[in-house]
């Protein structure tokens with residue numbers, strides 16, 4: 001059987017930049033959750049996305065957690081949150097003993113509906129924060145969402161775990177809100193094996209996050225603690241991988257964009273297949289290429305996933321919305337369309353292999369297998 005085609009696998013630079021930085025860490029014996037690579041990775045990422053400060057952490061989830069803590073989200077607080085996402089967006093709301101309220105998607109971006117957000121503010125006028133996700137690397141209507149949050153004086157956190165390098169009106173996702181977070185988990189557009197980054201223009205808060213993330217250890221000769229801390233800092237080895245990966249981020253975005261357009265071209269005669277739309281004024285990073293099938297299509301998402309799996313090719317459904325998850329069933333969900341958009345996308349969507357290591361021939365194979373189902 002041919003070798004497996006992945007949804008999105010780690011792709012280190014041909015130049016082996018990552019190994020150079022990791023070797024430096026070994027040579028200087030900075031095998032620790034601090035060191036030159038950590039400091040430089042923070043600076044280099046901040047400079048890439050054009051934000052003032054960044055804190056390198058052990059995961060994107062830790063970054064969301066720290067953003068919420070920095071906003072003093074606590075028991076009794078309400079946090080509005082995109083429903084169409086991975087559970088890691090919401091879990092930190094629960095870590096802080098706060099209450100999520102899920103917001104439905106809209107068709108143009110698949111992301112948080114500004115109309116549903118307005119409606120949520122009518123029902124809950126004083127949420128503590130709003131978390132918006134840029135799904136699969138496609139920017140949400142972030143300026144409109146930011147304007148709504150500003151009008152209500154509520155801080156915005158951008159979960160840009162999947163959208164590093166994507167822009168809205170030329171500005172990087174993750175830099176519109178008070179805080180933005182990125183993930184370097186193994187399947188992301190650049191990876192460090194695992195890791196995350198919190199970005200903000202607020203230097204004092206970022207300093208505070210670095211403090212909490214290193215066990216809230218006070219400046220003293222002995223171990224002195226006045227607050228509860230976390231062991232959330234990124235290691236200097238991991239940060240070395242990140243520095244190397246950052247050098248090929250633009251290239252990966254180009255490759256992912258090519259994959260998206262190859263699929264688009266490949267499926268152009270199949271009327272039942274639609275690609276995730278590219279919203280106006282945005283440049284997605286195309287982390288994953290995602291299709292939806294028309295409701296009356298004889299081919300269903302499961303048929304595609306099974307046909308691909310038979311050929312040792314990975315694909316998966318669109319995220320199951322958070323308001324449909326058993327663990328979050330008790331929380332409110334705000335929608336403006338009778339049939340929730342997020343549920344519809346979940347039922348009709350398939351994430352196609354979007355691995356930057358795929359050859360053109362492999363992409364054609366994937367297209368061929370899917371097209372055959374429509375014969």
Ligand SMILES: Cc1ncc(COP(=O)(O)O)c(C=O)c1O
Pocket residue numbers: 059060061062085086088089133159161162182183184185194195196
């Ligand atoms: C939308 C979204 N939010 C948060 C995360 C969590 O990031 P991490 O795995 O780095 O904790 C991920 C990915 O894993 C994600 O896709």
